[in-house]
Amino acid sequence: MTAATGGRSRRRSEVGWWRTAAGLSDGVLVVGVCTVVLSQFGLASIAQWAVWETIEPFPAGAESVSLAARFGGVVLANVAPLVVAVAALAVAGLARRSWTIRVAATLGIALAAGVLRTQLLLWVRASAPPPWAWVIETLSGATAIVVAIMLGLLAVDARRRSRVKDEVAAQALGELESEEVQIRQEVSQLLHGSVQQHLVVIAAQLDHVADLVADAGADDAAEQVRGLAASLDEVREGDVRRLSQTLFPAGVDIGLFHAAQLALARVPAHVATELHLGPLAQRFNEITRPQLSVTERLLELSALEEAVTNALKHGDARRIVVRADVAPGSAPGLAVLEVTIDDDGGGPPTGTEPALSGLARLQTRFEQHGGELEVGESPIGGFRLVTRLPFAVVPQDEPGTG
Amino acid sequence: MVKRKILRVAVVEDEGLLRSMLTEIIEAHPGMTVVHALPDATTARRELLPGTADVVVMDVDLGDGNGVALSVVLQRADPELRILLLSSHNLMPLVLSVRNEASSPWSYLSKRSSLDRATLLRAIERTAEGQVVLDPELSRRAVARADSQLQALSPAQMSVLRLVATGLPNSAIGETLEITQRSVQNHLFAIYQTLGISSKEAYPRVAAVLRFMQETASA
Ligand SMILES: Nc1ncnc2c1ncn2[C@@H]1O[C@H](COP(=O)(O)OP(=O)(O)OP(=O)(O)O)[C@@H](O)[C@H]1O
Numbered sequence: 128m129t130a131a132t133g134g135r136s137r138r139r140s141e142v143g144w145w146r147t148a149a150g151l152s153d154g155v156l157v158v159g160v161c162t163v164v165l166s167q168f169g170l171a172s173i174a175q176w177a178v179w180e181t182i183e184p185f186p187a188g189a190e191s192v193s194l195a196a197r198f199g200g201v202v203l204a205n206v207a208p209l210v211v212a213v214a215a216l217a218v219a220g221l222a223r224r225s226w227t228i229r230v231a232a233t234l235g236i237a238l239a240a241g242v243l244r245t246q247l248l249l250w251v252r253a254s255a256p257p258p259w260a261w262v263i264e265t266l267s268g269a270t271a272i273v274v275a276i277m278l279g280l281l282a283v284d285a286r287r288r289s290r291v292k293d294e295v296a297a298q299a300l301g302e303l304e305s306e307e308v309q310i311r312q313e314v315s316q317l318l319h320g321s322v323q324q325h326l327v328v329i330a331a332q333l334d335h336v337a338d339l340v341a342d343a344g345a346d347d348a349a350e351q352v353r354g355l356a357a358s359l360d361e362v363r364e365g366d367v368r369r370l371s372q373t374l375f376p377a378g379v380d381i382g383l384f385h386a387a388q389l390a391l392a393r394v395p396a397h398v399a400t401e402l403h404l405g406p407l408a409q410r411f412n413e414i415t416r417p418q419l420s421v422t423e424r425l426l427e428l429s430a431l432e433e434a435v436t437n438a439l440k441h442g443d444a445r446r447i448v449v450r451a452d453v454a455p456g457s458a459p460g461l462a463v464l465e466v467t468i469d470d471d472g473g474g475p476p477t478g479t480e481p482a483l484s485g486l487a488r489l490q491t492r493f494e495q496h497g498g499e500l501e502v503g504e505s506p507i508g509g510f511r512l513v514t515r516l517p518f519a520v521v522p523q524d525e526p527g528t529g
Numbered sequence: 530m531v532k533r534k535i536l537r538v539a540v541v542e543d544e545g546l547l548r549s550m551l552t553e554i555i556e557a558h559p560g561m562t563v564v565h566a567l568p569d570a571t572t573a574r575r576e577l578l579p580g581t582a583d584v585v586v587m588d589v590d591l592g593d594g595n596g597v598a599l600s601v602v603l604q605r606a607d608p609e610l611r612i613l614l615l616s617s618h619n620l621m622p623l624v625l626s627v628r629n630e631a632s633s634p635w636s637y638l639s640k641r642s643s644l645d646r647a648t649l650l651r652a653i654e655r656t657a658e659g660q661v662v663l664d665p666e667l668s669r670r671a672v673a674r675a676d677s678q679l680q681a682l683s684p685a686q687m688s689v690l691r692l693v694a695t696g697l698p699n700s701a702i703g704e705t706l707e708i709t710q711r712s713v714q715n716h717l718f719a720i721y722q723t724l725g726i727s728s729k730e731a732y733p734r735v736a737a738v739l740r741f742m743q744e745t746a747s748a
C-alpha cells in the first residue's frame with residue numbers, strides 16, 4: 128500500500144514539464160515558439176499550393192520547371208522566411224530589448240522575409256501576378272512572421288515574470304526558514320535553561336517549606352507540599368524538557384546522524400533499535416563537513432520522531448530499524464538522502480486506507496523541499512516509512528556550516 | 530617514589546564563570562595544570578597546538594561552533610589528545626556516534642546532574658589514562674535495551690559495569706558495593722566474557738563501557 132501519497136506522481140510530472148521549459152534559454156524559447164507558428168503557416172501555404180496544382184492548369188511558360196522542382200520551390204519559399212526571422216532574432220537579441228526596439232525590428236524582419244517569400248513563390252509561378260495579389264501574399268507572410276515573433280517574445284516575458292516571482296518566493300521562504308530555526312533554537316534554549324532553572328528553584332523552595340511545615344507538626348500539609356514539589360519536577364522533566372527537545376532536537380547542529388543516534392537512544396528500553404548507514408551515507412557523515420541545512424535536518428528528525436511515535440503508539444513495536452543512504456541527485460552537486468524506518472509492530476491497518484494525520488503533515492513538508500514520502504508494509508513485519516529528500520552536497524574542500 | 534608527570538589540561542568553555550571555576554578546580558589539583566582556558570572554537574583552533582595539552586575539557590555548545598566537530602579537528606592534528614566532553618543537554622550517546630572519527634574514545638560529563646569537583650578531577654585523570662568515563666548520574670539511570678547482550682548480565686554484574694562506566698577503579702567499586710576487589714575482578718571477567726570482549730585487549734574496560742553506552746536507553 129504505497130497509495131497513501133496519491134496525487135503525488137501527477138504533481139511531480141507537471142513540475143517536471145515546467146522545469147524543462149524553465150531550463151531553456153530565452154533565445155531558444157523565442158525561436159521555438161516562432162518555429163511552431165511559422166511551420167503551421169508554411170504547411171497551410173504548401174497545402175494551398177497543392178490544391179491549386181490539381182484544380183488550376185499551370186500558367187504557360189512554367190512547363191520547363193518540373194513538378195518536383197515546383198514543390199521544392201514552394202517549400203523553400205516557406206522555410207526561407209523562417210530562417211531569416213530566426214537569424215535576425217538571434218543577431219538582434221530581441222528577447223533582451225525594449226518593446227519599442229522589438230516592434231520596430233519585428234516589422235522590419237517581417238516585411239523583408241515576407242517579400243523574400245513572395246518572390247520565391249513567383250519564381251515557382253514563373254509569371255507575374257496582378258499587383259494586388261503580390262501585396263496580399265506579402266502581407267499575409269509578414270503578418271504570420273509578426274505573430275510568430277510576438278508570441279515568442281510574450282512567452283519569454285511571461286516566463287521571466289514567473290521566475291522573478293519564484294525567486295522572490297524562494298528567497299522569502301529561505302529567510303523565513305532561517306528565522307524559524309533561530310527562533311526554535313532560542314525558545315528551546317530558554318525552556319531548557321531559564322524556565323527549567325526557575326522550576327528547579329521553586330521546587331527546592333517548596334521542599335524547604337515542607338520541612339518547615341513538618342517541623343511545625345503539620346505532617347499532612349507537609350506531605351501535600353512535597354507532592355506539589357514532586358509534580359512540579361515532573362512537569363519540568365516531562366513537559367518542559369520534551370518541548371525544548373522537540374523544538375530543537377539535541378545534536379541537530381552537529382549533524383543529522385549524530386542527532387538521529389541521540390534520538391534513538393531515547394527510545395524506551397523495551398524496544399530494540401538499530402541505525403545503519405549505507406556506504407555513501409557513511410562518506411557523507413563527516414562531522415567537520417555536515418551535510419543538509421539545519422531546516423532539512425529538522426525535517427528528517429521530525430520524520431524519525433513521527434515514525435518512532437507511530438511505531439510505539441499504533442504498532443506496539445519491539446524493534447525499530449533505521450537505514451539511511453545517499454543516492455546521486457538529478458543534477459551535479461545534488462544528492463538524495465533516503466531514510467527507511469521499519470518496525471515490527473502491527474503494521475498498516477488492513478482493508479481501509481488509514482487516515483493520515485502526522486504523516487500527511489510530514490508529507491507536505493517533504494514536498495515543499497522537493498522530497499517525498501512513502502508508506503507501506505515492512506519486511507520485518509510492521510510498518511515502513513521511506514523518506515527521500517534532495518539536498519545540495521557540501522563539497523569536500525569547503526568547511527561545513529555546522 | 531616515582532614523580533608523576535603533571536597533566537596538562539585545556540579548558541574550552543564559552544561561559545566565563547564556568548570556565549574560571551573549572552580552571553580553579555583543576556589548578557588546585559597538585560597533579561594537574563591548566564595550559565589553556567579558551568572561550569570559543571576559533572581561539573581554540575588557533576591556540577590549542579598539537580603537543581601542548583594532554584586532555585581537553587570541551588563544552589559542546591560554543592558560541593561560534595560546536596565542541597564535537599572542534600574535538601575531531603583537534604584530535605586529527607594530535608591523535609594523543611584525549612577529550613572530555615561537557616554539555617548541559619544529554620548528549621552522552623555522542624561518545625558512541627563519534628567513535629569512528631575520533632582517534633581515541635571520548636569521555637562525557639553532564640553539566641546538569643553531577644558535575645562536582647571529585648567527579649571532574651577523576652574524569653580528567655582517567656581520560657588521560659585512556660579510559661572512558663561516563664556521567665555518573667546518567668549511567669545510573671541507563672537501562673539495558675531489549676535484545677541486547679547487556680540483558681544477559683546479572684544485576685550484580687550490571688552494578689559493577691555501571692561503576693566502571695563512571696571511571697571508578699576496582700578498589701572504589703569494591704568499597705561502593707561492599708564487596709572485595711577480588712569479586713569486582715571476577716565480575717569484570719564475567720562481564721567481558723558475556724559481552725565477547727577479550728581481556729587481553731588493550732582497553733577491555735573501554736570496550737565494555739562503549740557497549741554499555743551502546744546497549745542502554747538514555748532515560
Ligand atoms: N508504525 C505504524 N504501525 C501501525 N500503524 C501505523 C503506523 N504508522 C501509522 N500507522 C497507521 O496510519 C495512520 C496514520 O498515521 P499518522 O501518523 O498520519 O496519524 P496518527 O498517528 O493517527 O495521528 P498523529 O500523527 O497526528 O498523532 C495511523 O492512524 C495508523 O492507523
Ligand SMILES: [Mg+2]
Pocket residue numbers: 433436437484485486
Ligand atoms: Mg502519527
